Amino acid sequence: MPSAIVTRALSKSFGDIVALDGLDLDVPAGTVFGLLGPDGAGKTTAVRLLLGLLLPSYGSIEILGEVLRDPGDAVLANVGAIVDGPAFVPHATGRDNLELWRLARRTKGIGTRRVEQVLTGVGLDAAEDAKVRTYSRGMLARLNLARALLRDPDVLVLDEPTEGLDARGLHEMRELLRALSSGGRTIFFTSCDVDEVELVCDHAAVLSDGRLVMSGPMDVLRGREVLHLDTPDPVRASEVVGALGGRAATNPRGITIEGIADPALLVQWLVHYGVAVRALTPTRVGLDATVLDVADAADEGDDDNDATEVFDPVQLGRVPRDGAAPPRRPPARSDVPR
Amino acid sequence: MFRVEMSKTRRRARTWVLAVALVVPVAVAVGAFGSQLVDASGRTATQIGTAASPAALLPFLGLLLIAALPLPVVGAVVGGTAFGADTADGTLRYWLVRPVGRTRMYLDKLGVVVLFSFLVALAVLVAAVLVVLAVFGPGEVRPLAATTGTGGVTTGLVDLGVGEWLLRLGFSAGYVAFLACAVASVAVAVGLRAESTAVGAAVAVLVLVASAGLATIEWIGPLRGVLLGRWLTTWTTMFTDPPRWSDMIAGATCAFAWLVVSTVAGVWWFRRCDVTC
Numbered sequence: 123m124p125s126a127i128v129t130r131a132l133s134k135s136f137g138d139i140v141a142l143d144g145l146d147l148d149v150p151a152g153t154v155f156g157l158l159g160p161d162g163a164g165k166t167t168a169v170r171l172l173l174g175l176l177l178p179s180y181g182s183i184e185i186l187g188e189v190l191r192d193p194g195d196a197v198l199a200n201v202g203a204i205v206d207g208p209a210f211v212p213h214a215t216g217r218d219n220l221e222l223w224r225l226a227r228r229t230k231g232i233g234t235r236r237v238e239q240v241l242t243g244v245g246l247d248a249a250e251d252a253k254v255r256t257y258s259r260g261m262l263a264r265l266n267l268a269r270a271l272l273r274d275p276d277v278l279v280l281d282e283p284t285e286g287l288d289a290r291g292l293h294e295m296r297e298l299l300r301a302l303s304s305g306g307r308t309i310f311f312t313s314c315d316v317d318e319v320e321l322v323c324d325h326a327a328v329l330s331d332g333r334l335v336m337s338g339p340m341d342v343l344r345g346r347e348v349l350h351l352d353t354p355d356p357v358r359a360s361e362v363v364g365a366l367g368g369r370a371a372t373n374p375r376g377i378t379i380e381g382i383a384d385p386a387l388l389v390q391w392l393v394h395y396g397v398a399v400r401a402l403t404p405t406r407v408g409l410d411a412t413v414l415d416v417a418d419a420a421d422e423g424d425d426d427n428d429a430t431e432v433f434d435p436v437q438l439g440r441v442p443r444d445g446a447a448p449p450r451r452p453p454a455r456s457d458v459p460r
Numbered sequence: 461m462f463r464v465e466m467s468k469t470r471r472r473a474r475t476w477v478l479a480v481a482l483v484v485p486v487a488v489a490v491g492a493f494g495s496q497l498v499d500a501s502g503r504t505a506t507q508i509g510t511a512a513s514p515a516a517l518l519p520f521l522g523l524l525l526i527a528a529l530p531l532p533v534v535g536a537v538v539g540g541t542a543f544g545a546d547t548a549d550g551t552l553r554y555w556l557v558r559p560v561g562r563t564r565m566y567l568d569k570l571g572v573v574v575l576f577s578f579l580v581a582l583a584v585l586v587a588a589v590l591v592v593l594a595v596f597g598p599g600e601v602r603p604l605a606a607t608t609g610t611g612g613v614t615t616g617l618v619d620l621g622v623g624e625w626l627l628r629l630g631f632s633a634g635y636v637a638f639l640a641c642a643v644a645s646v647a648v649a650v651g652l653r654a655e656s657t658a659v660g661a662a663v664a665v666l667v668l669v670a671s672a673g674l675a676t677i678e679w680i681g682p683l684r685g686v687l688l689g690r691w692l693t694t695w696t697t698m699f700t701d702p703p704r705w706s707d708m709i710a711g712a713t714c715a716f717a718w719l720v721v722s723t724v725a726g727v728w729w730f731r732r733c734d735v736t737c
Contacts, residue, residue: 136734173557175735193731198559205557209550213471226464226558269554 124187126151126277126308127172132181134167141167143332145181149310149325154303156319156340157312158413159329165312166206168329169281172310173203186276199227202270204280208262210254216265217241217250223269232273240268244298260291267298278302280311284318296322316410320344328413336413344409349379349388352400359397366391376400461560461568465542469572474541478534479580486522487587494518494595519629520699522588523581527636528692531584535577535640536664537657539647542569544657547737562730566648570723573644581637585629628698635695635708642688642715642722643668649726655737685710688718 127149134142142164149155159165170176172183174193183190188197210219220237241247244264249257257265263283270278284295299322303309313319319326320340327337336343351370353359356377360370366388368381382388385402392399469475546552555565643664651660672689674680684690691711697704 170553170735173553174559175553175556177732177734193735194556194559194561196559198557201557203554203557205553207550209554211468211471211551212549213473214468218471222464222467223554223558225467226461226555226560 124151125149125184126153126186127155127279127310128184129168129172130182132168132171132183133179134164134171134176135179141332142171145329145334147327147334147337149308151186151308152306153324154299154309154311154322156323156326157310157329158314158316158319158326159312160314162331163329164332165329166281167332169203169205169279169312172279173201173205174198175205199273200275201277201279202273202275203278204266204270204283206281207285208266210262210265212255213253215251215253216246216257216261219254219265220269220272224272236272236274240271243271244268245294259286260288260294263287263291263295264298267295271302276307278307278309278311280309282312282314284313284315292318316408316413320409326409340409344406346380346407348405348407349382349385350376350401350403350405351379351392352376352403353392353398354400355397358395359392362391362395362397363388378405461555461565462571464555465568465572466575468545469538469576472541472545475538475576478537479576479583482526482530482534482580483583483587486525486584487591489525490518490522490588491591491595493521494592517699518592519585519588520632520696522584523629523632523636524693524696526581526584527639527695531577531581531636531640532643532668532692533661533665534580535573535644536647536661536668538576539570539573539644539664540651540657540660540662542573542648543652544655544660547652547655548657550737552737553735556735563727566652566723566727566730570645570648570726573648574641577640577644578634578637581633581640585633589629628703631708632695632698635698635712638712639688639692639715642718645719645722645726649722649729652726652730686714686717688714691715 125148127147129145129147132142132145132147133140145164145168147157147168157165157168167176171178172185172190174190174195177193185197186200188195190197210216211222214222217237220241221234224232224234224237238247241250244267246261246264246268249261254262254265263286267280267283270280280299283299284292287295296318299309299311303322303324311322323340325337325339326343328335351359353376356370356372359377360372363370363377363379363382366382368379368388370377370379379388385404389399389402543552546555556562646667647660647664649660650663651657654660654663668689670689671687672692675684675687675690677684691707691714694704694707694711697707
């Protein structure tokens with residue numbers, strides 16, 4: 123699948139503060155791609171770089187196969203955007219605002235009728251002649267989306283489009299995004315809300331402290347399988363898991379294990395080392411747990427001053443970015459002592 | 461984008477308030493002064509207009525009222541608003557992602573400010589002429605100019621003819637507006653850099669006032685030539701005969717230099733800045 127947006131080593135610093143650090147992103151065309159991360163993770167910086175509002179300190183951006191060279195590059199004409207919340211000319215009506223934006227860069231075939239179309243599309247046709255300063259937050263969010271759609275772009279870059287919306291507004295916006303994605307458009311949007319990304323997106327990536335910590339198709343991210351081991355001896359069990367190349371996290375009911383492809387092999391090793399096994403249950407974890415895990419792991423990495431790691435959900439393991447060898451190979455079934 | 465900027469400026473209440481705040485007081489002042497002339501002499505307005513023709517100078521008085529400070533201040537406010545309003549409303553980022561080229565956006569905004577300054581100066585002039593005609597009566601205002609001898613001493617009056625009188629009025633208004641544009645261009649650049657209308661306008665006015673103050677210091681010599689404040693009232697030579705064209709050209713050149721330097725600096729910075737507002 124071709125990529126609608128590609129970034130390579132995209133970095134941005136403000137003085138000594140590194141807001142974005144070597145972002146490598148591939149957003150497949152025609153997908154809904156969610157960029158997740160807590161406040162301050164670098165999501166808005168990434169969006170502003172994609173839109174030419176910030177100038178990269180390093181790295182490159184390609185949109186629809188064309189390199190973004192300058193702010194205001196013509197390639198952006200095929201991109202609709204929401205950046206950092208709604209902003210309009212307050213003393214003009216909703217319709218007049220869209221007319222102004224239509225006139226700012228005129229395109230053949232996009233006339234006043236298009237303004238009516240998008241206003242109707244986002245359900246604002248009844249309020250189009252009201253001054254924007256009288257609009258509710260939900261109406262502003264919808265008008266913002268209408269503006270992004272004005273040129274019928276192939277790519278939508280939306281920075282937290284649902285921020286500040288009430289439950290109804292949230293639902294309506296999600297429905298709109300789903301409807302828009304069904305037309306083959308690429309939608310790249312940022313959010314702090316894992317559930318939202320899980321509901322709306324086909325692909326997702328997670329940023330933490332300006333670094334990409336996870337990226338992949340949603341079904342892989344969402345479908346991450348872990349093992350839950352119920353045992354009276356979690357410490358020793360964790361050692362065995364570690365020896366097999368897996369990762370174990372202790373919780374009150376036992377330990378959660380990742381990175382073990384063969385549960386039967388694990389049980390054999392546990393039994394061999396005298397660890398009582400009450401139950402070993404395969405479980406699928408949600409995206410929220412995955413995001414928390416990788417964000418925590420990234421934080422730990424920061425504390426230890428380790429090399430940056432990217433979590434590869436397909437491998438279900440940690441791959442050092444510098445290409446160093448992964449942790450030792452797990453033993454094979456034939457290695458189990460008899 | 462020029463059309464968009466025009467539309468935004470036209471819709472902004474502040475634009476109209478500022479324009480009215482300049483035109484109405486001038487019209488009232490010119491009217492009041494004209495009426496006072498009539499009352500003081502005990503003659504009719506027509507008699508005064510025909511005899512001494514101070515009425516012909518009243519439109520110049522109108523310009524004089526706005527030239528020194530009010531028009532440059534209004535120009536500075538409108539100039540500061542050019543980017544200040546967009547940064548305050550948060551719309552700048554949305555104009556840029558339309559996408560609109562940064563240089564083009566800057567020049568279009570400046571163009572609207574320039575147009576506004578010229579239109580306001582013209583409005584003041586037209587209002588003053590209309591008031592004079594209303595007070596003294598059409599056809600009775602003799603367009604005279606003072607002839608000057610050595611040392612600028614008035615030696616007599618010369619009849620200019622209506623055509624030349626109007627031309628000189630036009631030149632005066634244009635000059636006044638052009639100097640206001642130079643001040644406004646500073647406000648545009650500073651307003652963009654500071655992301656604030658108030659800071660842009662305040663700095664531009666401060667620069668003007670400071671330059672006017674420095675221009676009174678003799679020992680700074682040739683530097684006085686580049687101080688915009690020195691040339692603020694040069695246009696009054698338009699109601700003497702012959703006008704001192706060399707001074708007018710020097711003043712316009714100075715204003716042009718300010719306009720170019722501040723615009724180049726503003727565009728240079730805008731093309732390289734991160735838009736975070």
